[in-house]
Amino acid sequence: MSEYASSMNEAAAAPIQLVPGNSLITKTPEDGRLLAVKMARLIIKATQPDAAVREKLRAVYAEDAAMLIAIGQTVATEFATISAANNYWK
Amino acid sequence: MSEYASSMNEAAAAPIQLVPGNSLITKTPEDGRLLAVKMARLIIKATQPDAAVREKLRAVYAEDAAMLIAIGQTVATEFATISAANNYWK
Amino acid sequence: MSEYASSMNEAAAAPIQLVPGNSLITKTPEDGRLLAVKMARLIIKATQPDAAVREKLRAVYAEDAAMLIAIGQTVATEFATISAANNYWK
Amino acid sequence: MSEYASSMNEAAAAPIQLVPGNSLITKTPEDGRLLAVKMARLIIKATQPDAAVREKLRAVYAEDAAMLIAIGQTVATEFATISAANNYWK
Amino acid sequence: MSEYASSMNEAAAAPIQLVPGNSLITKTPEDGRLLAVKMARLIIKATQPDAAVREKLRAVYAEDAAMLIAIGQTVATEFATISAANNYWK
Amino acid sequence: MSEYASSMNEAAAAPIQLVPGNSLITKTPEDGRLLAVKMARLIIKATQPDAAVREKLRAVYAEDAAMLIAIGQTVATEFATISAANNYWK
Numbered sequence: 001m002s003e004y005a006s007s008m009n010e011a012a013a014a015p016i017q018l019v020p021g022n023s024l025i026t027k028t029p030e031d032g033r034l035l036a037v038k039m040a041r042l043i044i045k046a047t048q049p050d051a052a053v054r055e056k057l058r059a060v061y062a063e064d065a066a067m068l069i070a071i072g073q074t075v076a077t078e079f080a081t082i083s084a085a086n087n088y089w090k
Numbered sequence: 091m092s093e094y095a096s097s098m099n100e101a102a103a104a105p106i107q108l109v110p111g112n113s114l115i116t117k118t119p120e121d122g123r124l125l126a127v128k129m130a131r132l133i134i135k136a137t138q139p140d141a142a143v144r145e146k147l148r149a150v151y152a153e154d155a156a157m158l159i160a161i162g163q164t165v166a167t168e169f170a171t172i173s174a175a176n177n178y179w180k
Numbered sequence: 181m182s183e184y185a186s187s188m189n190e191a192a193a194a195p196i197q198l199v200p201g202n203s204l205i206t207k208t209p210e211d212g213r214l215l216a217v218k219m220a221r222l223i224i225k226a227t228q229p230d231a232a233v234r235e236k237l238r239a240v241y242a243e244d245a246a247m248l249i250a251i252g253q254t255v256a257t258e259f260a261t262i263s264a265a266n267n268y269w270k
Numbered sequence: 271m272s273e274y275a276s277s278m279n280e281a282a283a284a285p286i287q288l289v290p291g292n293s294l295i296t297k298t299p300e301d302g303r304l305l306a307v308k309m310a311r312l313i314i315k316a317t318q319p320d321a322a323v324r325e326k327l328r329a330v331y332a333e334d335a336a337m338l339i340a341i342g343q344t345v346a347t348e349f350a351t352i353s354a355a356n357n358y359w360k
Numbered sequence: 361m362s363e364y365a366s367s368m369n370e371a372a373a374a375p376i377q378l379v380p381g382n383s384l385i386t387k388t389p390e391d392g393r394l395l396a397v398k399m400a401r402l403i404i405k406a407t408q409p410d411a412a413v414r415e416k417l418r419a420v421y422a423e424d425a426a427m428l429i430a431i432g433q434t435v436a437t438e439f440a441t442i443s444a445a446n447n448y449w450k
Numbered sequence: 451m452s453e454y455a456s457s458m459n460e461a462a463a464a465p466i467q468l469v470p471g472n473s474l475i476t477k478t479p480e481d482g483r484l485l486a487v488k489m490a491r492l493i494i495k496a497t498q499p500d501a502a503v504r505e506k507l508r509a510v511y512a513e514d515a516a517m518l519i520a521i522g523q524t525v526a527t528e529f530a531t532i533s534a535a536n537n538y539w540k
Contacts, residue, residue, distance in 0.1 A: 208379075208382050209379040209382055209383055209384050210377060210378060210379045210382045212379075213378040213379050213399070214378065217378070217403070217406070241407075242407060242408045242413070243408075243413060243417070244417075245417040245418075245420045245421040245427055246421075246424075246426075246427055246430065248404045248407055248408060248417065249421070249427060249430045249431055249434060250430070251403065251407055252400050252403040252404055252434045253430070253433060253434045253437060255403050256399075256400070256403075256434055256437035256438045256441070257437060259438075259441060260437065260440065260441045263384065263441050263444075263445060264444070268384055268385075268441075268444065268445035269383070269384065270385070270445065
């Protein structure tokens with residue numbers, strides 16, 4: 001078992017679902033944006049399954065301008081994929 | 091409720107809208123660029139809903155060359171998506 | 181008014197135009213490259229409208245190898261969009 | 271032999287497979303996301319084949335907000351490719 | 361005149377050409393890769409037109425693993441554009 | 451002669467080939483992934499042609515979590531291009 005899989009299993013009996021709803025298709029751009037944010041967060045959750053540690057780290061990045069910008073970059077990349085999947089909701 | 095959702099709700103009774111107008115379609119490239127900037131900023135706002143903290147962080151990144159460049163990178167990524175959505179306004 | 185909009189208005193009565201000519205279409209790849217550079221710089225200008233501060237920061241990044249590389253990354257991302265808009269000038 | 275190839279061979283007689291199943295095609299977005307995570311991890315494994323060192327580094331990045339965000343950025347980029355390969359599971 | 365334009369003019373009477381040959385079309389992938397490297401370097405040259413400073417900075421990044429990796433990221437992004445322009449030389 | 455070209459020529463009489471086989475087309479995703487790794491490494495080699503320095507830097511990045519993640523990001527970007535070139539091996 002990979003280190004990644006084992007760390008996911010530490011979190012709970014049920015593994016973390018990395019793509020909520022198991023679909024990239026959303027009704028609106030707003031829903032697509034929310035999905036991008038969730039997918040970005042779920043990778044962090046899978047990599048660091050300990051909720052207490054994540055809460056501590058959240059206090060760090062929420063006060064750090066450089067990290068907030070980096071979060072924005074990751075969400076932008078996830079959103080690009082989701083937008084293409086939805087043909088840009090045209 | 092996820093940490094992300096709860097932090098959004100701290101900001102106000104109404105959640106933050108992450109895609110203004112709930113559409114990626116704009117009349118012109120200039121409007122698309124402004125949307126890219128807004129969308130990048132709204133992710134920061136959703137992650138750090140405290141306006142006073144954001145104002146403090148703004149003073150940090152506005153004087154930091156590396157962070158200004160990183161903001162540009164994020165806007166460029168958002169703009170790539172918006173440009174594709176608008177078929178590059180051709 | 182958003183913080184971003186208000187900071188743009190500090191700079192001048194007329195807001196900064198973020199896409200010169202309000203078009204991504206250029207005659208040549210060279211012109212497209214120049215547009216990519218300008219668009220990257222205009223995001224920095226909009227985020228930090230004080231010319232004196234920008235001039236001070238310029239002295240920092242022009243002597244910093246890591247920041248020069250990061251500027252190149254941002255220009256590359258803008259240029260990807262402009263190139264697609266122009267069907268790669270084929 | 272390149273340095274990269276030789277470091278892979280230190281790990282084991284059999285080289286590391288970098289694309290599990292030698293295919294980008296998956297049944298679902300969730301499976302595609304898991305593949306993105308695995309492919310990102312396998313590059314790290316190939317670059318640092320010593321499991322004990324990787325385990326030590328894991329303790330570092332799992333407690334570092336900036337690195338967790340950076341991992342998310344890499345997974346997002348891998349997932350963009352896998353999503354396109356699967357026509358976004360439409 | 362923008363700061364960027366004026367800094368380019370310091371370098372020489374003739375402005376720097378940012379896209380050698382003013383075309384993204386190349387005969388082979390190898391030529392495309394060389395063009396990607398050149399275009400990445402020319403942005404640095406335009407931003408820092410002083411050859412003596414660039415030479416000093418080169419000594420810095422050529423011995424810095426993180427910066428060498430970052431250069432690779434920028435070249436990869438430029439190459440993605442050039443590859444698409446050439447329909448991947450298929 | 452550009453600084454880049456001259457540094458390549460220091461390494462050997464024959465210049466470094468940046469795209470092995472001068473083609474982005476591979477038989478399988480696994481082969482494409484190996485090509486992405488090689489292309490990423492060859493940019494580092496061309497920028498730092500001294501094998502002894504590269505070996506010293508390798509010892510640095512192989513023990514640095516942030517740099518390993520950054521290498522993964524670069525490989526992911528190269529792989530995106532190679533995957534598109536091969537129509538995702540569909």
